[in-house]
Amino acid sequence: MATAGLYRRVLPSPPAIDFASDDGKKLFIEAVQAGTMEGFYKLISNFQTQSEPAYCGLASLSMVLNALAIDPGRKWKGPWRWFDESMLDCCEPLEKVKAEGISFGKVACLAQCVGAEVEAFQTSQTTLDQFRQFVKRCCSSDNCHLVSSYHRAIFKQTGTGHFSPIGGYHAGSDMVLILDVARFKYPPHWVPLTLLWEAMDTVDKTTGQRRGFMLISRPKRDPGLLYTLSCKHESWVSVVRYLMDDVPHLLKAKDVKDIKGVLSIFLASLPSGFRKFIQWVAEVRGEQDSGIGISEEEKRRLAIREELLKQVQDTGLFKHIVNFLSSTSCCRIVPIFGGSEDLHEIAASVCCQGAEILGGKSSTSGCACCHETCVKCVNADGHKTAMMLSATIVNGKNEEKVNMLVLQSLVELSGGAPDTNNTSTRPVGSNILTALLLMLPPETWCGIKDEKLLEEVQSLVSMDNLPAMLQEEVLHLRKQLYLLKKCQESKVDENLSAPCT
Template identity: 45%
Template structure:
């Protein structure tokens, strides 16, 4: 008789620790009403329309990003189900293979790569090089605009008294007088949306992420392109699309394209062949293309975390 496999333990939610205020509690709702009248919940509605539960335990970064991409109304350029184009985690494969993300999660730099691949302009702040004052101002600026800018935080759950380690969440708004923010936690199977003090959240970004060797941090995200530039890497892409993607190539975009190549996006080798050998490459782009060729290998290595190091634990 075969031995019966040992059952894996399972959990139904976690209680919020002291200092975190549930959004649906009486206090949480009162805070929301006051923050709404104070004008610092402007991005809440476009985000809440897209509130999403991450599809895998280590997909907090991907789940957070698709919320923001859909809230910004960016067309992924690829079908989701049937004829419908819509962001889901499986679309975010341009910087790291999805199986690696499902195993280890992503770092803040890899999150920025994914965001840029998919038509956004980002501004990344590592907590170790920033301050709570800069963080507070970024929150106020983002939450005072009607859905034009969203702010994402990468933080250590343990500092908030929560279980787990690294996590990503979008910020849904702030209450300026109480100096707290609303985290729209995409691990909805674990914690509900909740309010946390800004200073505590900043401290939660300071611990070093072992996968990157840097602190965690925060990022503002705005729409730059109405259609994801990574669609220029499709099999049916033409030079016009590719040229548009490379027109403003800078160091960050080089990392984005290198990440696309690392992830093995189907036509990437053909794209490089076009860039290296086609006489149709505009003269104005020749120097940038050469720089891309020189940097791709190093950037691929830099964006790959050490083997066996998990970056997310939800």
């Protein structure tokens, strides 16, 4: 048994039973025989110790995400696509989490932001018996895992609020196995399920809300394959407010008569930093992975993205946007969406984004200089469907070589007025703007006074008129937008229900 001190605390027993003790082993064997340890194996294969005292929520989440084999869409270190606490920074800055911890609602928000399916419940929203059924369901399967938010004092342990995944259930004794991510403090241990409920049924003084549990599972398809929303840039709060609050009011206040008028109103007052809010999804590589060859996995993702891009460009809304951007003379709109940059400027911008991702930074403000940009076509299945954008990023005294693999059709620019019959000459911004307008909540357009125009707009943005793959992409973006809105209003802990889609 561990002795008290800096190495590890003595586990108070009772009420807990050490997983490695004789009684703990007996409970494990009986639970395995009963079929309620199915989720344990993948969790233990990805068991993670929190790297900071306040990172229990992040460690629990990254452990579960890796157990579910959810693709983070970017690399952790070297060539490895792997979730780590340092990558879970989209709902709360890591420095703030390190200093203050993270709330139950924001952990649920984080899980959804990175693409997991999440059902989150505060104890006030469910019952003990329902919780027991959820535990049995997750522990009898390896495609769903349960993360609990509880107060340690109920177990006579030191500390306050804590997160950890549940690794198994023993029906005979009605006990659950807590895979404590603070392994430096306590080992995995069994506790009575009723006592865990009591520990969850406590109030987090920071939020004023009760703690609870969340069920995390893998989605049917990896979301956000073409675009993703970012809240790393400081402008995201004003962008979310503009999209969710200002645009509906502007449409209601103006007497618009056609689609061009709708687009003009939407683009007229865009907040600064808008382009950083919605970003391409790209393969990020460091200098050590500079080979031009494309793996089969990358080819598969490129093929899906190419098909998604084609579906975006086949929508009626895209055609209206192309015509509008090619005819507008607004000096503010064209630079943002008209695709007037030099290709090497795009390479520099995208590679700065890549350096930010690889470095785990919260903004690109530290990217002082980007030089030696290089653009190469890459063959995939005999077709030049991808481009490798490379650059040397200079940040102070440090230099980093970054490569990003993106669709060729995403970075080819128009040499004048767009040709709607030729994908390679369509402006980059038309694709982004189409995806952005499609993801806005349906109620955005309800303020349009002209009934005929309202009917036309609703038809253009209707989910029913989109192919299934594009529907999933749009719904994911819309869910991200709802989550960011709740973060902006500090309501993620007040309303844990999944965003309406």
